[in-house]
Amino acid sequence: MSDRVISSIMKEVEKERFAQKLRLRLIKLEAGRAIVEMEPQEELTNLFGMTHGGAIFSLIDEAFEVSCNSHGTIALALSMTVTFHRAPDQKSRLRAESVEIHRSAKTGTYEIKVINEHNDLIASCTALAYRKNERLPFLSSPSQDTAPQSGPLAGGG
Numbered sequence: 550m551s552d553r554v555i556s557s558i559m560k561e562v563e564k565e566r567f568a569q570k571l572r573l574r575l576i577k578l579e580a581g582r583a584i585v586e587m588e589p590q591e592e593l594t595n596l597f598g599m600t601h602g603g604a605i606f607s608l609i610d611e612a613f614e615v616s617c618n619s620h621g622t623i624a625l626a627l628s629m630t631v632t633f634h635r636a637p638d639q640k641s642r643l644r645a646e647s648v649e650i651h652r653s654a655k656t657g658t659y660e661i662k663v664i665n666e667h668n669d670l671i672a673s674c675t676a677l678a679y680r681k682n683e684r685l686p687f688l689s690s691p692s693q694d695t696a697p698q699s700g701p702l703a704g705g706g
Contacts, residue, residue, distance in 0.1 A: 581649030
C-alpha cells in the first residue's frame with residue numbers, strides 16, 4: 550500500500566459526515582489494519598447511562614471499513630457478527646482495532662476488538678467483506694500498489 554493510498558483514505562475519513570457526527574478518529578492505518586477511537590459522549594448513552602450498543606457497532610464498522618479498503622480497491626461489508634462482552638462506562642474512551650486475517654481476490658475476513666482505556670475487552674467482531682474489482686473513487690490515478698490481486702485466487706473467492 551502506498552503512502553498516497555493511506556493519506557487519501559485518512560483525508561476521506563476526516564470528511565466523512567457520519568464519523569464526524571460520532572467523533573470517530575482514525576488513529577492508525579496500515580494495509581489490512583486500522584485503529585479508530587471514540588471519545589465518551591453523553592448523547593450516545595442508552596437507557597442505562599452506558600455507551601449505546603449502536604455507537605459501539607458504529608465504531609467497529611468504521612475500523613472495519615477503513616481496514617478492508619486499505620488496499621486501494623472498494624470493499625463492502627457482507628456480514629458482521631458482534632459479541633458484546635462488557636458494558637463500557639459512559640465516560641470510557643473506546644478503541645477499535647481491525648485486523649485482516651484472510652484476504653482473497655473476492656473476500657476479506659477481519660477480526661475487530663473494542664477495548665476501553667483500561668484494556669478491558671468491550672466487544673469483538675468477525676466481519677466478512679466483498680472485494681470489488683474497482684479502485685477507490687477518491688484515488689486520483691492508478692498505480693500498481695492499488696491494483697486488484699491477481700494469481701491463483703483471482704476470480705475465485
